[in-house]
Amino acid sequence: MAGSLVLVIYGANILVDGASSLAKMFNIPNIVIGLTVVAFGTSSPELAITSYSAYTGNTDIAIGNVVGSNICNILLIIGVTSIVYPLTILKNTVLKEIPLSLLAAIVLYVMINDIKFSGGSVDSISIGDGIILLGYMAIFVYYLVHLANTSGEDEDIVILNLSKSKSILYILGGFALLIGGGKIFVDSAVELALRFGMSQAVVGLTIVSLGTSLPELVTSVVAALKKNSDIAVGNVVGSNIFNIFLVLGVGSIISSIPKGNITNIDFYVCILASLALLASAFVMRKHTVTKVEGIFFVIMYIVYLSYQVHLVH
DSSP, X not given: OHHHHHHHHHHHHHHHHHHHHHHHHTTOOHHHHIIIIIHHHHHHHHHHHXXXXXXXXXXXXXXXXXXXXXXXXXXXXXXXXXXXXXXXXXXXXXXXXXXHHHHXXXXXXXXXXXXXXXXXXXXXXXXXXXXXXXXXXXXXXXHHHHHHHHHOOOOOOOOOOOOHXXXXXXXXXXHHHHHHHHHHHHHXXXXXXXXXXXXXXXXXXXXXXXXXXXXXXXXXXXXXXXXXHHHHHHHHHHHHHHIIIIIHXXXXXXXXXXXXXXXXXXXXXXXXXXXXXXXXXXXXXXXXXXXXXXXXXXXXXXXXXXXXXXXXX
């Protein structure tokens, strides 16, 4: 699992490098590249692992990976990052992007509870649901591009100056590593669950989600150390939106994803995490996640992990 995770993360990095370089050749502004290509890059490990899990029928890992990653992104990553340096959140992120990530979590909860809300025979994210999720994703990307074009600012990101052929080679190589690494990672996670008597749901919600959230953790902590707190928060919130709309959208089109052993408690925690971030930005010190709030977030995540460990025993 550790070795394949390195392949997945490295694949995501060279994919972003190649795609960013290619986008720059077409005179796409840095801020658009940052908000789309780079944001996609941090969610591509989840995309690779969830897609392969859906394809092989390991659907508990497919959905557990996304739900667990979104919980981890807010409670652990925002928590740890705000302890490193208090996070000031941009007004636009507070008013639009955090509420959208909350909406995404609620939409997922409603979509997967077919028996409760629509009288269906099984709880699942169907192919039709996947198409709707990708429709939401298209609207979000349009919003990002519109935001970039109207902001009048450009983003300071490092873009390699590669030739067109080398850019394409990076993109293809990145996809190959994502697919190959994702396959090994999922197969290893399934084997781990079998050996230790853990359910695939618990493995997906904890070990897999922690592993695939490493790119967001590194990006956010580095941004916090450089006092770029808007990047630290934007990276996490954007990743959560991508995870639900894009990752589960693509995964459910590959194969309908049943709820399986993922419980509503997991979805409640996912929604609660987004609500906690929104409340932190609005109610407490305005537009800021303080160190005290960060500690509270981390404690919430430890409690959630303890609950999952309790399920194993």
